[in-house]
Amino acid sequence: MKIEYSKEVAEALASGSPVVALESTIITHGMPYPQNVETAREVEQLIRDNGAVPATIAVLKGQLHVGLEDAELEELAQAKDVMKCSRADLTFAIAMGRYGSTTVAATMMAAHAAGIRVFATGGIGGVHRDAEESFDISADLDELSRTPVCVIAAGAKALLDLPKTMEVLETRGVPVISYGVDELPAFWSRTSGIKAPTRLDSAADIAKLLKARGEFGGHGGELIANPVPQEDEIPAEEMIGFIEASLKAAEEKGIKAKEVTPFILGHIFKITKGRSLVTNIALVKNNARLAAQIASEYTR
Secondary structure (H helix, E strand, O other): OOEEEOHHHHHHHHHOOOEEEEOOHHHHHOOOOOHHHHHHHHHHHHHHHOOOEEEEEEEEOOEEEEOOOHHHHHHHHHOOOOEEEOHHHHHHHHHOOOOEEEOHHHHHHHHHHHOOOEEEOOOEOOEOOOHHHHOOEOHHHHHHHHOOOEEEEOOEOOOOOHHHHHHHHHHOOOOEEEEOOOEOOEOOEOOOOOEOOEEEOOHHHHHHHHHHHOOOOOOOOEEEEOOOOHHHOOOHHHHHHHHHHHHHHHHHOOOOHHHHHHHHHHHHHHHOOOHHHHHHHHHHHHHHHHHHHHHHHHOO
């Protein structure tokens, strides 16, 4: 597959310098223009400030890009009818000449194809509530089990069934490491009530884990659960009320399948009067910092 690299990313990969992959859904589906571009550039700069090179991944008119030049980022941010690409959609966007932003699963696919080991995002998808009836389970979980890319996230999105999500990750053999805390974070909140299977307290130790995993063929990725900074979180006891109200609204409107998560995130944004987006941006930046540190340690 032909991949178009930004000049910065191409030079970093050629020299063996640390690179961090970034998804692009937050640009096209997460916030309006020009805030989406401003936030994307701030996240990229944080990665540079912490010793690595950012590689934002997207499809522009059917071409897979790993790293976006400034003009390309502007083009994506203002594009209309952008596909939200998971594993099943990425090749469709490429084949049909479409614009596509990448979710966790598609970003992992592209990052691995480009030889990038570390990826920073906000939160992963997982097992939806009532999945025993709907069978609604994110492709992110299978991608973590098959693709050797380390994902730094603030846990799974808290609107999901977190215990079932953890069970699936365990069954798929995905290491879940909580960074600096004993409890798994829950996206907007630092606590979930679920004890972390493993805890590590430094980027250097996480890099050692990645190298040890690399000694085994056919392994998948790792999930590093990095809690949102305390000053930016919405506490879990407060967040649960917003989530329940949004789930109820989705049920009343008959929202199903792929539309559930974006509807609920939008509804939570409204009823929190924008607080959820402020927290979301803070946790993405926090994950970008840690990802850059891990990538730097990994390439030493």
